[in-house]
Amino acid sequence: MAVKNNVLVCTPLECETLEEMMASMEKAKEEGADPVELCIASMACSHISDVDKLIKQRTLPAIVSFRLKSSRTLSNGGCYNTCLKVLKRALELDVEFVEMDYEVASDANMTEYLYNRSNSRIIVSSYVNGWKPSTEKLADLIARMQATGADVIKLDICVDYITDLAPVFTILTHSQVQLIAMAAGSRDLISQLLGPKFGGFLVYGSLGGKSIPGLPSLLSLRQVYKIEYMNADTKVFGLISNPVAHSKGPILHNPTFRYTGYNGIYVPMLVDDIKEFFETYTGSDFAGFSVGIPHKEAAVTCCDEVHPLAKSIGAVNTIVRRPMDGKLIGYNTDCEASISAIEDALRGRQVSKNGVPHSASPIAGRTFVLIGAGGAGRALAFGAKLKGARIVIFNRNYKRAKALAKAVSGEALPYEFLEKFCPEKGMILANASAIGMEPNSHQSPVPKEALRAYELVFDAVYTPRNTRLLKEAAEVGAIVVSGVEMFARQALGQFRLFTSGLAPEDFMRKLVMEQF
Ligand SMILES: O=C1C[C@@](O)(C(=O)O)C[C@@H](O)[C@@H]1O
Structure with missing residues (x-):
């Protein structure tokens, strides 16, 4: 049985009135918050007098904060005085945590209160903004902040790239003082998700199931990531992609880790x-990666060794750091996943004269029309070629289409010809472009009428599950294969590589059916 860590999961409450604060606190409790942060600066001026009531009636442990920068209605001078008043009162009422900006904690007016506090623990926070964090600079800032008598130090960090977080993780790991690192931007989600692994004192989650940039939802922290079970030995696997938020990988891989x-x-x-990224995150803690758009081709050059199939495809969607020597080994699980999904669907229909399914690939000798010449397109093209198909490629960037066609002895045609392309009936169509992916789910790469030329239509897009292309293909009588099928198969292949052989296929399939 896994042991729980003692990292706190906190949700910040920014509400205008006492009633809203109380209602949100109840919701936070239901969603699994340990403490809530009562952001008093968010309360409207006329409700500040309710702070006493709010603290006394709290139903969860609380951090009372007053962030000077986010005071909603008060002018600068009024804001500062109100801030001191609120924080002093919170200390008098012995609230669990009182959080203050570094400049407030350094104010002589606070010294006596800080010194005489009884049970409240003091969180001193500072913005790391406008400079690139380095371990030296962060350590220096922390030392200065500690001198205020802080029990916990909080760094509110603003970074431009995910690589800027590496020194933050180093500091979290080595800090003697209890530390909170909060980086809120779309590239910073891992600052919260990996906080417990690197020894963070507390992480933040948002209320109501919505993750906002840099902040995972409380529900996902509790139900998907189960971060209460994370510890220093937890191996980190990640999807390297841009965009990344659409991926269902986390809701598939995380429960499977626990299941196994x-x-x-x-x-x-x-x-x-x-x-x-790979030059920065070199440690064995970062054990494996999925690679998504647009990095699958560049990923090949980041690996120390590349599996022959991935090498010939020229695209890697899975990278494993070999424990023995730390080398990065690249694989491609898209190829087998997509081609086997198409074959299985065709085999479902194709039965030989004596009632036994054909053993040869049902793709052999067929015309395979491919849209897209990026990483996923390359996997499909090479897979189809290996099975003996004739490949015709359409891609907005014609040069790329021609290069891929040359590599698979196929043909590239200008994108405008796709709509009218109908040299024969019963072809196979595979969309490996992002057309039709959420939020553009109203789009389709091929008009409905043109789909009559195809016996089977496959879409690598899996959000939504039933794309417009697939809906229209089904309406004209084609066999359809959803990207969800490819997604499930490539993820199973990845999981096997990540864990050196674990492959709970039934469990993963069931999850895909239930969750997607
Ligand atoms: O194409 C995909 C999908 C994916 O990018 C995702 O969205 O989770 C993960 C990749 O490994 C895979 O090749």
């Missing part, structure tokens, strides 16, 4: 520069 008893976490990583 593997101590791992799978997190979305919004990465801009994959090369820089």
Whole structure:
């Protein structure tokens, strides 16, 4: 049985009135918050007098904070005085935690209160903004903040790239003082998700199931990531992609880690520069990666060794750090996943004369029309070629289409010809472009009438499950194969590589059916 850590999960409450604060607190309790942060600066001026009541009636342990920068209605001078008043009162009322900006904690007016506090623990916070964090600079800032008598130090960090978080993790790991690192931006989600692994004192989650940039939802922290079970030995797996928020990987891999008893976490990583990412995160803690758009081709050059199939495809969607020597090994699980999904669907229909399914690939000798020449397109093209199909490629960037066609001895045609392309009936169509993906689910790469030329239509897009392309293909009588099928199969292949052989296929399939 896994042991729980003692990391606190907190949700900040920013409400205008006492009633709203109380109602949100109840909701936070239901969603699994340990303490709530009562952000008093968010309360309207006329309700500040309710702070006493709010603290006394709280139903969860609380952090009372007054962030000077976010005071809703008060002018600067009034704001500062109100801030001191609120924090002093919170100390008098012995609230569990009182949080204050570094400049407030350094104010002589607070010294006596800080010194004479009884049970309240003091969180001193500072913004790390406008400079790139380094371990030296962060350590220096922490030392200065500690001198105020803080029990806990909080760094409110603003970074441009996911790689800027590496020194933050180093500081979290080595800090002698209890530390909170809060980085709120779309590239910073892992600052909260991995906080418990690196020894963070507390992490934040948002209320109401909504994750806002940089802040995972409380519900996902509790139900998907189960971060209360994370510890220093937890291996980190991540999806390197841009965009990344659409991925269902976390809701598939995380429960599967727990089901198999593997101590791992799978997190979305919004990465801009994959090369820089691997130059920065070199430790064995970062054990494996899925690679999504647009990095699958560049990923090949980041690996120390690449599996022959991935090498010939020229795209990697899975990277494992080999425990023995730390080398990065690249694989491609998209190819087998997509081609086997198409084959199985065709086999469902194709039965030989004596009633036994054909053993040869049902793709062999067929015309395979491919839209897209990126990482997923390359996997499909090479897979179809291996099975003996004739490949015709359409891609908005014609040069890329031609290069891929050359590599698979196929043909590239200008994108405008796609709509009218109908050399024969009964072809196979595969969309490996992002057309039709949420939020553009009203789009389809091929008009409905043109779909009559195809026996089977496959869409690599899996959000939504039933894309417009697939709906229209089904309406004209084609066999349809959803990207969800490919997603499930490629994820199973990844999980096997991540864990050196675990492959709970039935469990993963059931999850996909229930959750997608
Ligand atoms: O194409 C996909 C989907 C994916 O990017 C995701 O959305 O989770 C993960 C990749 O590994 C895979 O090849």
